[in-house]
Amino acid sequence: MIMGKKPFIVGNWKMNLTLAEGIEFTKSLKKSLQGKHELICGICPPFIFLKDICRVLEDSGICVGAQNIHSEKNGAYTGEISALMVQEVGCTHVLIGHSERRHLFGEVDSFINAKIKTALGINLKPIFCIGETLHEREEGRTKYVVKNQLKNGLMGIDKNHIEELVIAYEPVWAIGTGKTASPEQANEVHSFIRGFLTNEYGKDIANSVYIQYGGSVKPENTKELIAQPEIDGLLVGGASIKLESFLKIIDAASIQ
Numbered sequence: 001m002i003m004g005k006k007p008f009i010v011g012n013w014k015m016n017l018t019l020a021e022g023i024e025f026t027k028s029l030k031k032s033l034q035g036k037h038e039l040i041c042g043i044c045p046p047f048i049f050l051k052d053i054c055r056v057l058e059d060s061g062i063c064v065g066a067q068n069i070h071s072e073k074n075g076a077y078t079g080e081i082s083a084l085m086v087q088e089v090g091c092t093h094v095l096i097g098h099s100e101r102r103h104l105f106g107e108v109d110s111f112i113n114a115k116i117k118t119a120l121g122i123n124l125k126p127i128f129c130i131g132e133t134l135h136e137r138e139e140g141r142t143k144y145v146v147k148n149q150l151k152n153g154l155m156g157i158d159k160n161h162i163e164e165l166v167i168a169y170e171p172v173w174a175i176g177t178g179k180t181a182s183p184e185q186a187n188e189v190h191s192f193i194r195g196f197l198t199n200e201y202g203k204d205i206a207n208s209v210y211i212q213y214g215g216s217v218k219p220e221n222t223k224e225l226i227a228q229p230e231i232d233g234l235l236v237g238g239a240s241i242k243l244e245s246f247l248k249i250i251d252a253a254s255i256q
């Protein structure tokens, strides 16, 4: 954790929960986090829940993010949702380039880059997800892959916008598998990402960017992950859809 930052803990619900369950979860989360200022918390519910959930969380300080957007502002894209639409219902953040979008839905770097630009263009903050597969790690290509994802994803983005980005390092082999990167393994890649940002945009900007770790985060490994010098927050999938475990993660991240 870089000095002066508060941990940023985000729950990615993916395609889980009912609307009623989501609202109940959100009301309880809001109650539990009242007066808790030592960290920043966010949730990314499915699109169709966003409006109701943003309403529950109004003025709570808890951020709401969408799980995806299209890169175009509007148009004939049946089934897609625009950046402006999610912002209009109250989202401040959006996940872009999540590994499930890349690997299950074939999203490529250029599309991800266009989405990041669209989001930044209306002041919607991207949580830009990157990470290597198991095969790439085993071949010793982790840094090469991460660097390319960064280079391509951030291509042509104005330096002034970089501070608004959150980067989530999520090794694909650790997502939903129960295998977490060790705190040291994660920190090594975070440090590499910080180095890339320093080279491209300078030290001040690089230090102000939040770099989250994601991949089988649970209450038991939160403390040691967040204690790493380059880990500024966590992106939590499976353990974020049960209030009890998400609150335990939040508690563990608050005490340092």
Ligand code: PGA
Pocket (backbone or CB within 6 Å): 012, 170, 174, 175, 176, 177, 178, 214, 215, 216, 217, 235, 236, 237, 238, 239
């Ligand atoms: P997981 O998912 O915590 O269930 O591994 C993380 C993510 O996909 O963001």
